[in-house]
Amino acid sequence: MEKDVLNRLRHPNIIRLYQTFQDDNNLYFLLELLDGGELLSHLLHEGRQLGLDEDLARFYLADVASAVEYMHANQMLHRDLKPENMVVCKNTGGHLKLIDFGTAKNLADSKLNGPNFVGTPEYMPPETIDNKEPTYASDMWAFGCIVYQLLTGETPFSGGSAYLTFLRVQDGSYYLPDYLSDDAKDLISKLLQKDPKNRLGGTEANAMSAVKAHPFFKGIDFDNHIQAQQPASQFCGSELFQLVKRLAAMERARNLQDPLSFEGDVLQEQIKTLSSRDRSILMHILRRKQIVHLPGLYPRFFSSVSRGRCLYAHNHGYIGFTHDLQNQWSDNFSFMQLSGPKLGHATALTEADNRGGSAWETESAAFLEAVKVLNARQPAFVVICGxxxxAKPRDEFYDAQVVAFQELLNQINPQIRLVFAAGSDEFGNKNELTKYQERFGDARFSFWYGGIKCIVVNTVILCHEKYFKEEVAAQTEWMKKELENGKLCARGTVVISGHSLRPTMLSTNTVNNNDRATSNSDIPEQLRVEYWDMIKNGQSCLMVNGNSTTDSVTSVVTKASEQDADEYKCEIVSCKAPWGGAPSAIHHTEVSQSGVVTKALSVDHSNASVSSNATTKHRSLAPEEEGQETVLAAEMVTINVNSARKE
Structure with missing residues (x-):
């Protein structure tokens, strides 16, 4: 097929085939010499892909558009458009030529065509993944992915593996950086439409003509573009590279145990003087360099260190805790769980105006004992469950209490990441949800650490379902996909929520059941049953929730379905809310190659001492016969939790 295609195509942006010959074992192609390297190599800066300056990206994309338009006019689909299949030519002023037509499709001669499921996962359109017949719109989708990649240095749907990438493509969701021009954003969004008919140009052979007419290509003379000279600029934000190097060097030299402070920091002052677009570009470059998540870098982009540390949950993910960085266990680590102190609650009960702002220091003192324990244990992250x-977002004292709470959290070592699960009654309508997320990050998100996938559920919207019907529906679909993803790809899945998602009927039907630990009255029973079924089918090994009357654990053995013979063990950890009062517990989970052990640390406020309750390490996620070996047991993490009980 490739020989036939190359023999038929003659275009300045397509590689030329001069001759073919063969021996007993091989077929040889004598091709035009292209000496400028793959386009992908021109995206690399110090080993990392970065976005190109928009003028240079537009120059390259005009070449691609011309070549693809010519192919479509000759009833040919490329079906594997990507930067690796585009070569920069030095002898033509830096213009591109398409190569590798091994998966091309001749729409005029079906007998020469192969299967429909071909291409590279990150550039394959939804219809190809579904093994449907391709159209001209299939190449338009790939072209949209390339536009995105040239401008950002990454593909829009990369998921770390082919399977995860396919899921993201089928979902059709991607993130557009703020610094992109409006024309670039519009072009990308019109090309990356799940329905081929809705893509810019549709499914017809002249689809590329609509792309060439888009405002993004204003100023490009396509008829004479092959004579145009390559722009001198290369990377977007290249003037910020020196600042990036200095920030990285300062982070490497930082004492990891010192509190974060940017007072008098010359680099911080330089960041403050940047325009909002340049700040967005700087953050994007740091992310592409895989260092933006570091404790001394990410908080620099917010009004205060304490606020920045609370805003890592973004775009339904968590900055730095991503599949590509954290999809495998590499070393022992731990994480801890507790509820928040509900700062302002005690004093609100005694004040005439019920505002609770007169003695936060007294309320903070008990929580500072928890901070001491966290700093002593140095977990990778701490989960705060509501x-x-x-104060509520509508209250006068809301912002003051948020600032006080965040300053309190800022006394936790900077190396410890903060994970928030909205609970109690953090917000009651959409405006309050927005206000909450501006201070604590996304209310629903997922993240990876050491091969474990954690899913943080927004249970507040379940408590107020009638005000959040669209959000509840969106979260339910998202939850199903995240749990399926964890089931197939993670060593274990942890579900975190501000309220218990356990159905009421399970409270009297469990293993090692403690005294009633949770209040389920806030979430409607039908929603708890629905979410529990999803969690059960996802074979989650640990659930952590707040909004509890005591610190406790419940071990539940379930089946994914009635037809499923395998049983799975799920530990349900409930954190007493609010934290404080009588000796309170912090649950501490340790993950090692041999398994996972969780123990409860009881904090005595009277003398700030810490004691550890007895722990038991379970062998596996599901009860198994002695000596029995299964893939499931080998691939999934065991989570074991012990309750904090007052002697």
Whole structure:
């Protein structure tokens, strides 16, 4: 097929085939010499892909558009458009030529064509993944992915593996950086439409003509573009590279145990003087360099260190805790769980105006004992399950209490990441949800650490379902996909929520059941049953929730379905809310190659001492016969939790 295609195509942006010959074992192609290297190599800066300056990207994309338009006019589909299949030519002023037509499709001669499921996962359109007949719109989708990649240095749907990438493509969701021009954003969004008929140009052979007419290509003379000279600029934000190097060097030299402070920091002052677009570009470059998530870098982009540390949850993910960085266990680590102190609650009960702002220091003292424990244990991250402050977003004292709580959290070592699960009654309508997320990040998100996938559920919207019907529906679909993803790709899946998602009927039907630990009255029973079924089918090994009357654990053995013979063990950890009062517990989970052990640390506020309750390490996620070996047991992490009980 490739020989036939190359023999038929003659275009300045397509590689030329001069001759073919063969021996007993091989077929040889004598091709035009292209000496400028793959386009992909021109995206690399110090080993990382970065976005090109928009003028240079437009120059390259005009070449691709011309070549693809010519192919379509000759009833040919490329079906594997990507930067690796485009070569920069030095002898033509830096213009591109398409190569590798091994998966091309001749729409005029079907007998020469192969299967429909071909291409590279990150550039394959939804219809190809579904093994449907391709159209001209299939190449338009790939072209949209290339536009995105040239401008950002990454593909829009990369998921770390072919399977995860396919899921993201089928979902059709991607993130557009703020610094992209409006024309670039519009072009990308019109090309990356799940329905081929809705893509710019549709499914017809002249689809590329609509792309060439888009405002993004204003100023490009396509008829004479092959004579145009390559722009001198290369990377977007290249003037910021020196600042990036200095920031990286400062982070490497930082004492990891010192509190974060940017007072008098020359680099911080330089960041403050940047325009909003340049700040967005700087953050994007740091992310592409895989260092933006570091404790001394990410908080620099916010009004205060304490606020920045609370805003890592973004775009339904968590900055730095991503599949590509954290999809495998590499070393022992731990994480801890507790509820918030509900700052302002105690004093609100005694004040005439019920505002609770007169004695936060007294309320903070108990929580500072928890901070001491966290700093002593140095977990990778700490989960705070609701009850952060007493005020609601509509209240006068809300911002003051948020600032006080965040300053309190800032006394936790900077190396420890903060994970928030909205609970109690953090917000009651959409405007309050927006206000909450501006201070604590996304209310629903997922993240990876050491091969474990954690899913943080927004249970507040379940408590107020009638005000959040669209959000509840979106979260339910998202939850199904995230759990399926964890089931297939993670060593274990942890579900975190501000409220218990366990159905009421399970409270009297469990293994090692403690005294009633949770209040389920806030979430409607039908929603708890629905979410529990999803969690059960996803074979989650640990659930952590707040909004509990005691610190406790419940071990539940379930089946994914009635037809499923395998049983799975799920530990349900409930954190007493709010934190404080009588000796309170912090649950501490340790992950090692041999398994996972969780123990409860009881904090005595009277003398700030810490004691550890007895722990038991379970062998596996599901009860198994002695000596029995299964893939499931080998691939999934065991989570074991012990309750904190007052002697």
């Amino acid at each position: 009850d952060f402050i007493n």
